[in-house]
Amino acid sequence: MILPLVFYSCSGTETGDSTTADNEFTGAPGEVKLMTVDPGHFHASLVQKYSYDQVDSVAYVYAPEGSDGLERHLARIEQYNNREENPTNWVEEVYTGPDFFEKMIEERPGNVVVLAGNNAKKTSYIKQSVDAGLNVLSDKPMVIKPERFPMLREALEQAHENGILLYDIMTERFEITTILQRELSRYPDVFGELEKGTPEDPAITKESVHHFFKYVSGQPLIRPGWFFDVDQQGEAIVDVSTHLVDMILWETFPGQGIDTTDVNVVQADRWATQMTPDQFTKVTQMEPYPEYLEEDLDENNNLNVFANGSFVFTVNGVHGKVSVEWDYQAPEGAGDTHYSIMRGTKANLVIRQGEEQNYTPTLYVEPVNGSGGEQFEQALNSAIEEIAGEYSGVSLTPSDNGWQVVIPDEHRIGHEAHFAQVTEQYLDYLVEGEIPEWERKNMLTKYFITTQAYEKSR
Template identity: 55%
Template structure:
């Protein structure tokens, strides 16, 4: 995105900018609203040529905004490729009203407490502001209804509402999608069954982890499903997005016609008081968590599974949260797409050194098929120079150069740059909005289904 200029946004009338002094040539000016999640800072982990370095922050006072500002200071002061953000901060109980009245920028970045996020999204769009929001944009059925209204209003206001889908930029996910587009290699996507879905995405996450080299301190509200959302509407947002994006690339999904929920389950992860203190630095459970305390331990409904059909294809999204990963490991991902000629499988276990690795496992290995794979793979190599195939007992492993393994934190800037390209064009791809709506329908309806079983 470097060296590109977004000035045509002004000429097109799709953005209205405040006065920016010496930075008036910068087409995008950020407003960071109530940054309660470290993802808010990760959007600013790099510099953007077309973004005003002056960032206006509106938040309530407390450790959440302090943690965000601390990360920005570290980005600004790091020895290698430091950023140059100039944070103008307003804190107070009226921070949201202040933001709406001042409109000190044109792009609202939202990553924090999800309880009010959908309302913030809707009112920001109503005010004529573009919004780049961390997932999830809705955590329940009421939020889904409000989000649909926000998308309708965004179209009327000629602004862009978009969520941060970093997993599309992880190389194994990108290559799985790329290879599924090759009929000579993959064949056609199978229909599957409820017991044996054609597409499965599973992820394992951890409450205690390291971000930017330091232990992540999570706010206590992160463990309240009324504020963060259950796992079935949180992390599964990424999984449902990948299922749609990989199975039906660039196709519009109509949630009322194309999605059928079959079953959904949820269950809790147990945290001891010692574990809660380690990850939050809090000695006691706040009042809003006491509803979830059993004995001395905290029960967090962070786990869930969704079984559904998408355009007739059986799919499954599953998420598990543990407290801490074993030494030397981290969050993991498993994925399979079943084709008529081969299965495309991402594994991330001990054998893969806990790094995601993509495999091609043929349904019927023949010399003719092997030749067809070698020929078809050249198309993927043209898109991703340097990737190679390595034969193994079950088929092939896709060997990926290190240059593509840039790490999860770097994917946030990739999403931001892609979003800025959309801003420059003045529109999102035609399939993005209906598919975002379909995604949040899937997750919020799954939550209703899981709760109905209790």
């Protein structure tokens, strides 16, 4: 089966209806129509890895002419259409030209704009889409420079006032160990109360290690050259850290909206990952370096990418720490890894994903301050039994410092599948007609934190 495509030239395209998009959604089949803008990041295709009854099978793509990102996007969609198990049936209608964004706004054949590409342009794309009355489902980050934060704030406020749904893709909330860490923190007889922590010993820590060279949907991931330009992709502090800040807000104060006045960045740092010319060519299929990366080269022609960062912030007095590192390639059998700890007065809830865990995220409950007696064990067993009512098969096994939470494979669906879960959540919000207040407040505060950390790191 060949992916059905319709290409429009720069001229001769019929002008579509320019009236405001109809935002009355009922959940009816095919009522949501996607318009993907300049899909330079593979996350754009992961939104379409699966089909949704509510989403029309015809998806519209607007991109620059000759875009490598567009070619790779269409190839992945074709792969999803052609797979043996659970194939999709997307039909991609493509417009290419220098005026691709303006043409999307003019034609507006759909009602949801999907953004996952060059982050330097994303905040402007978001604001212009909202101005045009279009809903937006955006990959993170929505903003990478502090001077653009007011534009994002205005877009979020305007979207809410006009009944437009602007939402970012926070996949890590759907990772099962994170879900269970959050759930167990809500049992006072197990977790106690969340510590306040200090800058040196935060109450909650989220650390992640990522890799430039990796596989997506079974194929080596080819990254665009601009991915390594922090002025276009963004530094770690404003990019991947978005997920970690989101999880800290989501776990420590579940269901509560956090205002920008409730947070403060205490300290921040940044450092570079070095890539050789051969490594750069392997991951981008580009040679030599593009001109915009020349200022980041050292005397040996190696590329220094400021893809690493960490910072400590407080939220309602609770200290949280975020740390992101990028290596070139993971060890054999490993992939991106995550570490997290939530410190309670009775127990710490710890996620580890190292060699000892076979690089699989694993959750531990580790009592503190002598609280691990028989009464504690009974409370923990009772909590796990209750949680297993929703997440079947979840159980406990003893570990060196307490207990390991045993999680059946059926709950470990993988990072790529989390994009479908976020999309389904967004579709639900479309039917409800609004994004919950706590979601909207935390979206703004999350980017306030990352852009403030960006400034503090300097």
